Amino acid sequence: MNELLHLKSAGLKSTLPRLKVLSLFESGSDRHLSAEDVYRKLLASGDDVGLATVYRVLNQFEQAGLLVKHHFEGDKSVFELNQGDHHDHIVCLQCGRVEEFFDATIEQRQKKAAADRGFELHDHSLYIYANCIKPKCKYRN
Amino acid sequence: MNELLHLKSAGLKSTLPRLKVLSLFESGSDRHLSAEDVYRKLLASGDDVGLATVYRVLNQFEQAGLLVKHHFEGDKSVFELNQGDHHDHIVCLQCGRVEEFFDATIEQRQKKAAADRGFELHDHSLYIYANCIKPKCKYRN
């Protein structure tokens, strides 16, 4: 029911593909999904949604503020549910695991860096590429 | 002569296309160039270098540590001369002007953020997207 409200308020019709995609993210085990990921997952669960539609819906959701889009290293972009909390990302170069973090000091200094140089910060993207040192990383031990 | 040394030490033959590309960056008015940019500039100066070669050379130079590659918002990537000093970027959303900056505190906190979560920082990319408030911005006044 919540989804419906979201879609409505975004001026989007409540259609099958859109509901499927949205619930994928809301039920999500993986928070960060590419268009291809979404497409595969839907196919796997027997829901036939065209790839073009997935791309369209994802972008509409981003516009509507339901999702946030990220460009990690490499070509394809990934989306995650927008839960209001801004955060940055650490991506493991080995296993691809993504961890989120927020550092008020970094945010602060960014704003200052921009202001000092005569810019008005609009947005930023910070990705840290690293290696897990935890045993969690599937490519270690 | 300096270029020659660079190429040699990178195990790259000193060829015309490579010298052309390298001097483009070293003489550079624009520090940040895409493959397409390089291609156009070379054509403009009467030097005929194939686009594929430009891409190849750019990547080889990156591997060799002569250039650094960046992915600003959007699709195409840009290269800049590697002068040893790491820095991040502020990109004007209006005019595309790129300003470089370095903030020791931000660097520090990033390392800490990674370490705190069991990662060993390998690399990071930080891009600030902003609007010039200086009259410099060609899309203002």
Place this chain on the structure above:
DNA sequence: TTGCTAATGCTAATCATTCTCATTTGCAAT
């Protein structure tokens, strides 16, 4: 000067993403 390997320059191929357009579907007004 010769010879061989690496480099170049085309063009065709890839990959992610977007566009086109004919067909279908949500939904508001009968």
Place this chain on the structure above:
DNA sequence: ATTGCAAATGAGAATGATTAGCATTAGCAA
């Protein structure tokens, strides 16, 4: 419930950046 129509979908073609394949050319060491 039924109808009508704009909005949404699906399939495949088109795009744009980047890379691969291969025949030709050019550094450079002997």
